[in-house]
Amino acid sequence: MAETDRLLEEIRSRNAKTVGLQFPAGLRMRAVELAQEIESRAGVTCIVSADPSFGACDVAEMPVDLTVHIGHAPMPHLRYDRVFFYDLGSPPLKDFAFIDAAAALLPKRVGLLTTVQFRGWLPAVKERLEKAGHEVRTGEPDRRVAYAGQLLGCDYHTATMIEKDVDGYLYVGTGDFHPLGVAMLLPHKPIVIADPERGAARDLGDLRDHILRQRHAAITRAHDAQVFGIIVSKKPGQARMELARDLKALAETHGRKASIFLMDLVSPEFLEGYRVDAWVNTACPRIAIEDVLQYKKPILTPQELEIVLGERDWKDYVFDEIRA
Amino acid sequence: MAETDRLLEEIRSRNAKTVGLQFPAGLRMRAVELAQEIESRAGVTCIVSADPSFGACDVAEMPVDLTVHIGHAPMPHLRYDRVFFYDLGSPPLKDFAFIDAAAALLPKRVGLLTTVQFRGWLPAVKERLEKAGHEVRTGEPDRRVAYAGQLLGCDYHTATMIEKDVDGYLYVGTGDFHPLGVAMLLPHKPIVIADPERGAARDLGDLRDHILRQRHAAITRAHDAQVFGIIVSKKPGQARMELARDLKALAETHGRKASIFLMDLVSPEFLEGYRVDAWVNTACPRIAIEDVLQYKKPILTPQELEIVLGERDWKDYVFDEIRA
Numbered sequence: 001m002a003e004t005d006r007l008l009e010e011i012r013s014r015n016a017k018t019v020g021l022q023f024p025a026g027l028r029m030r031a032v033e034l035a036q037e038i039e040s041r042a043g044v045t046c047i048v049s050a051d052p053s054f055g056a057c058d059v060a061e062m063p064v065d066l067t068v069h070i071g072h073a074p075m076p077h078l079r080y081d082r083v084f085f086y087d088l089g090s091p092p093l094k095d096f097a098f099i100d101a102a103a104a105l106l107p108k109r110v111g112l113l114t115t116v117q118f119r120g121w122l123p124a125v126k127e128r129l130e131k132a133g134h135e136v137r138t139g140e141p142d143r144r145v146a147y148a149g150q151l152l153g154c155d156y157h158t159a160t161m162i163e164k165d166v167d168g169y170l171y172v173g174t175g176d177f178h179p180l181g182v183a184m185l186l187p188h189k190p191i192v193i194a195d196p197e198r199g200a201a202r203d204l205g206d207l208r209d210h211i212l213r214q215r216h217a218a219i220t221r222a223h224d225a226q227v228f229g230i231i232v233s234k235k236p237g238q239a240r241m242e243l244a245r246d247l248k249a250l251a252e253t254h255g256r257k258a259s260i261f262l263m264d265l266v267s268p269e270f271l272e273g274y275r276v277d278a279w280v281n282t283a284c285p286r287i288a289i290e291d292v293l294q295y296k297k298p299i300l301t302p303q304e305l306e307i308v309l310g311e312r313d314w315k316d317y318v319f320d321e322i323r324a
Numbered sequence: 325m326a327e328t329d330r331l332l333e334e335i336r337s338r339n340a341k342t343v344g345l346q347f348p349a350g351l352r353m354r355a356v357e358l359a360q361e362i363e364s365r366a367g368v369t370c371i372v373s374a375d376p377s378f379g380a381c382d383v384a385e386m387p388v389d390l391t392v393h394i395g396h397a398p399m400p401h402l403r404y405d406r407v408f409f410y411d412l413g414s415p416p417l418k419d420f421a422f423i424d425a426a427a428a429l430l431p432k433r434v435g436l437l438t439t440v441q442f443r444g445w446l447p448a449v450k451e452r453l454e455k456a457g458h459e460v461r462t463g464e465p466d467r468r469v470a471y472a473g474q475l476l477g478c479d480y481h482t483a484t485m486i487e488k489d490v491d492g493y494l495y496v497g498t499g500d501f502h503p504l505g506v507a508m509l510l511p512h513k514p515i516v517i518a519d520p521e522r523g524a525a526r527d528l529g530d531l532r533d534h535i536l537r538q539r540h541a542a543i544t545r546a547h548d549a550q551v552f553g554i555i556v557s558k559k560p561g562q563a564r565m566e567l568a569r570d571l572k573a574l575a576e577t578h579g580r581k582a583s584i585f586l587m588d589l590v591s592p593e594f595l596e597g598y599r600v601d602a603w604v605n606t607a608c609p610r611i612a613i614e615d616v617l618q619y620k621k622p623i624l625t626p627q628e629l630e631i632v633l634g635e636r637d638w639k640d641y642v643f644d645e646i647r648a
Contacts, residue, residue, distance in 0.1 A: 257356075
C-alpha cells in the first residue's frame with residue numbers, strides 16, 4: 001500500500017539499517033508480513049516490539065535506526081525521535097444506517113467525536129447529519145490530540161471545547177470507554193454511539209450511571225484506608241510523577257501513609273502482595289475505570305482520592321484526564 | 325537491621341533525595357514498610373518499582389538518585405550505575421536433617437551448589453558433609469556469578485567448572501529449576517536437592533527425564549515450522565540480540581522465515597496473535613523450559629532451533645545458558 005511506499009522512502013532517506021515495528025494488539029496478525037515485506041524491499045533488518053502497545057503515549061524505545069508506530073496518531077506535545085507514524089487510514093464507509101439510527105437519538109446541535117481509525121469518515125458523517133437537519137460541530141485539535149474530533153482514552157478536549165455550542169454528541173467508533181469519559185465530564189449532554197462493528201446506535205446514559213455507582217463504591221471502600229499506593233506510569237505520555245508526589249503529600253497531611261509505585265505496564269498481578277489498603281492510579285485513566293473488578297483492593301483516580309480525604313465533594317466528581 | 329543502616333549511610337554519602345526500591349515478588353510484603361522507614365529516617369522520597377523483578381540481570385531503570393535492588397546478588401560483568409544491592413543474608417540454619425538425608429543419596433565426591441539466599445550456609449554444610457566422609461568442592465565465581473557455588477537460572481558455571489572433580493552434586497535450596505540446568509548439562513552425574521522449605525531431600529533424575537521428553541516434543545512440533553519468531557529480551561543481563569540475528573540468518577539459509585521480537589517481560593499473552601509457527605527464546609532460559617505449557621506454539625531454546633534445522637544432533641542436546 002501507499003503508506004508502505006512512504007515508509008520505504010523514509011528508510012532510504014535516513015539510511016536506516018534496522019527498523020523497529022510496533023503494533024497494537026488488534027494488528028498483530030499483520031506484523032510478520034509487514035516485517036518480511038520491509039526487509040525484502042528495503043534490505044534492512046526489522047525488529048518487532050512485542051511489548052503491549054496502547055497508544056502514542058507509549059512509543060517503544062528500541063535499539064533501531066527508525067521506529068515505526070502503527071495504529072495511533074502522534075500526540076503533538078510529545079517529542080518523538082526517529083519515529084514514523086504508519087497511518088492505516090480509515091476503512092471505507094459503505095453504509096450509513098448506523099449513523100442514521102444514531103442521528104434519530106440526537107438533539108439538533110451535535111458535536112462529532114471519533115478515534116483515529118475512523119477520522120476519515122467525519123466529513124461524510126457531518127454532511128449526512130446536516131442533511132437530516134442537524135447543526136454539526138467538531139472540536140479542533142490541540143497539543144495532545146492530533147485531529148479534529150479525535151478522542152483519547154485520557155483526553156476529551158475536542159468534546160469539552162465545544163460544550164457550549166452543542167446539545168449532545170455523536171461518537172463514531174467501537175467500544176464504550178472513549179465516549180464514556182465525555183459522558184462523565186458532561187453529565188447533562190446525551191452521548192450516542194454509532195458503532196460500525198455492530199452496525200447499530202446506542203445511548204450511553206445507563207452505562208454512565210452504572211460506572212458512577214461503581215466509582216462511588218470504590219470511594220466508600222477506600223474511606224478508611226491507612227496506606228495508599230500511588231501508581232505512576234513510566235510511559236512518556238502517561239507519566240505524572242509530580243501529581244503523584246502531590247497526592248502523597250496530601251494523604252500525609254491527612255494522617256495517612258502513601259508510597260509511590262512506578263511501573264511500565266499497570267496490571268493487577270504486578271501489584272499483588274504489597275501492603276497497601278487502596279491504589280491511586282495516575283497512569284492511563286482507563287485503568288481505574290475499566291479494570292476495577294480485576295483488583296482486590298479499591299483503585300481510585302486522583303480526584304477520587306481527594307474525595308476520600310475530604311478535599312472534594314462527591315457532587316464535584318470529575319473524570320480523570322491527562323492534560324499537558 | 326544492619327543492612328538498612330548501611331543503606332542509610334550510602335544515601336547520605338550520595339546526598340540522594342529520591343531512592344528507588346526493587347523487590348522480587350516474594351518480598352513485596354516488606355516494600356511499604358521499608359519505604360516508610362527509609363523516608364522517615366533519611367528524609368528522602370522512596371519510589372517502589374512495581375515492574376516484576378527476576379534478578380540482577382534486570383535492575384530497574386528509575387528516575388531516582390539511587391536504586392536499591394533487593395534479594396539478588398550483583399552480576400560482576402554488568403555495570404550498575406548508582407545501584408545498592410541490599411543483602412538480606414541467609415536465614416539461620418537450625419536443623420541438618422534435610423542435609424543428612426541428601427548426603428545419604430550422594431557419592432563420595434560432592435560439588436556444592438546453592439542460590440544467593442542460602443549461600444551463608446555453605447561452610448556449615450561442607451563441614452557436615454566432610455564429617456560424613458564426603459570430599460566437598462565448591463566452584464569459584466566468575467564474571468556472571470558473584471559467589472562460590474552460586475547458580476543462576478541462566479548460568480551453571482560453578483557446577484560445570486568442577487565437573488571433573490566430583491561424582492555428584494548437592495543443591496541446597498528450594499525449587500527445581502536451578503539444579504535442573506545442571507542435571508541437563510551433566511546427565512551422568514546425580515543431582516540431589518536438599519530443600520529447606522520441605523525439610524527433605526530428593527533426586528532430580530526423574531524430572532530430568534520428564535523435561536527431556538517435553539523438549540523432544542517441542543522440537544518435533546516445530547519441525548515443519550515455516551516462520552520462527554525469535555524472542556530477544558530488553559533486560560541488560562538477558563539481551564542476546566547478536567545471537568538472535570545469527571539464528572534468524574541460520575533459519576533463512578535453511579529456507580525458513582524468521583522475525584525478531586524484542587520485549588521486556590516475556591509472557592504468553594503478549595505473543596498471541598502474531599503469525600509465527602514456533603518461538604525461539606533468547607531471553608532468560610527458564611522461559612522456554614518452565615513456561616512451555618502456557619504457549620500455544622512450540623517455544624524452543626537456541627540449541628533446539630539448531631536441532632530443528634538439522635545443524636545439531638539430538639544426542640548433542642545441551643541446556644541453554646547465557647555466558648558473558
